[in-house]
Structure formats: C-alpha cells, structure tokens
Amino acid sequence: xxxxITEKKFLLKELVKKDLTSKYKDSVLGILWSFFNPLxxxxxxxxxxxxxxxxxxxxxxVYFLTGRIIFDFFNNGTKGAMRSIKRNANLxxxxxxxxxxxxxxxxxxxxxxxxxxxxxxxxxxxxxGATFNWTIILSIIPMFFxxxxxxxxxxxxxxxxxxxxxxxxxxxxxxxxxxYSSALFYPxxxxxxxxxxxxxxxxxYSAISCFRDCISYxxxxxxxxxxxxxxxxxxxxxxxxxxxxxxxxxxxxxx
Numbered sequence: 001x002x003x004x005i006t007e008k009k010f011l012l013k014e015l016v017k018k019d020l021t022s023k024y025k026d027s028v029l030g031i032l033w034s035f036f037n038p039l040x041x042x043x044x045x046x047x048x049x050x051x052x053x054x055x056x057x058x059x060x061x062v063y064f065l066t067g068r069i070i071f072d073f074f075n076n077g078t079k080g081a082m083r084s085i086k087r088n089a090n091l092x093x094x095x096x097x098x099x100x101x102x103x104x105x106x107x108x109x110x111x112x113x114x115x116x117x118x119x120x121x122x123x124x125x126x127x128x129g130a131t132f133n134w135t136i137i138l139s140i141i142p143m144f145f146x147x148x149x150x151x152x153x154x155x156x157x158x159x160x161x162x163x164x165x166x167x168x169x170x171x172x173x174x175x176x177x178x179x180y181s182s183a184l185f186y187p188x189x190x191x192x193x194x195x196x197x198x199x200x201x202x203x204x205y206s207a208i209s210c211f212r213d214c215i216s217y218x219x220x221x222x223x224x225x226x227x228x229x230x231x232x233x234x235x236x237x238x239x240x241x242x243x244x245x246x247x248x249x250x251x252x253x254x255x
Contacts, residue, residue: 081154
C-alpha cells in the first residue's frame, strides 16, 4: 500500500487538488475560508465560555483553538475517508484505481486544512501574547500519531460504510460524544475523577493533551498519555490496513 502511494504521487496530488477546487469553486473567498472558519469558531466559543472558564484556564483562546483544530482534523479526516469510496463510485466502476487512494487523498486534503489552522493558531498566540516555547517543535510527535490514528479509523470506516450505510449516521452521533469528552472548551479538572478516567481513554483527548503540553505549557508531553496515543494509533492503523486489504476487491460490488 505504501509503495503504491509513493508510485502514484501524481494521482494523489491531483485528487487532493480536486478536493480543494471542488469545495471552494463557488465561494468568493475560496480557500481563505480555511483561515476564517477556525478563527470565527474560536471567537464565538471564547465569547461564550471564557466567562465560565476564563479564570481557570490561562489564555483561553489558545487553549480552545489548540483543541479545536485537532478535533476538526480528526473529525473531518475520518468522515471524509468514510465517504470516499461511495463518493467516487462512478469512477471506480469505470477504471482501475487503488481504492484506498481516495481515502488517503481526502485525509491529505484535511491535513492541508490542519496546517492552515496551525497558522491561525500562531497568529492568535501572537495577538494574545502567548509564549512561544521551543517545545512547539515537539508537537510533530503527537501530530504523527494523530495522522496514523486518522488513517486507521478512516480506512476502517471506508470499508464499513460501503457495506452498511447506517455507519455514517451512527458515526455522526459518536463524534458528537467524542467532542464533548475531549475537553475542547472546558478544563478537565471540573469533571469528576471517575469520568476523567473514562475520558482519558479517548485517543483524541490524548492527542489534544499532548499538543497543549507542547504548545501552551511549554513542556514535554506526558509520557503515559503519549505512549497510550502511540500504541492506540499504530494498532488502529494496522487494523485499518489489514481490513481494507481483505475487502478491497469486493468494495466495487457493494457500491
């Protein structure tokens, strides 16, 4: 699979370009919405929740935006990969294209949006007077495992959604629960200890926590949290690749 992706870099590039142009083709601002969207959401949530949690959380805009861009990357990447096979059904029935290329291209497109959101985060940090610590460089580590997690979950969902359309509706509910258990806009300390232990099983929260350690607090990510994220992500990626390879040849018959 990885060899094929390397060999078909041109195809991957064109698929990503297609996603970019198709999403913004009728928009006046175009790709600038990738800048404005996280910024506007941050302003709304900051206006609402900073009154409740502003005293408990230092630099609330940066705290919220760090968690939000991570969650949005996971949410949009996995949902895009989930729908990628059915969305390209007509093309898959006409010519041979490695089917996972559509899932991979969708996640790569969302990764571009994620990097754009990072620029917004740095701008907000400058405006709010946040400290830029050298540990920002270490955010590459949880970022790598987050990408692995998204690829793994995305491949699993792509197969499941092809066979069972209800998966898409159920996953919308699941991601809503996931968002509220990821401590995006509230401090984890306000949650009862028993619930905190449950929430720490959420790998998206683990990724957010590691990012905040690197970017907001200027420390190395918590070792146990980073280890959990790494093991969960690599395991999920392995399961996703194996599942997709098993069902890849049958997917065209189901779409």
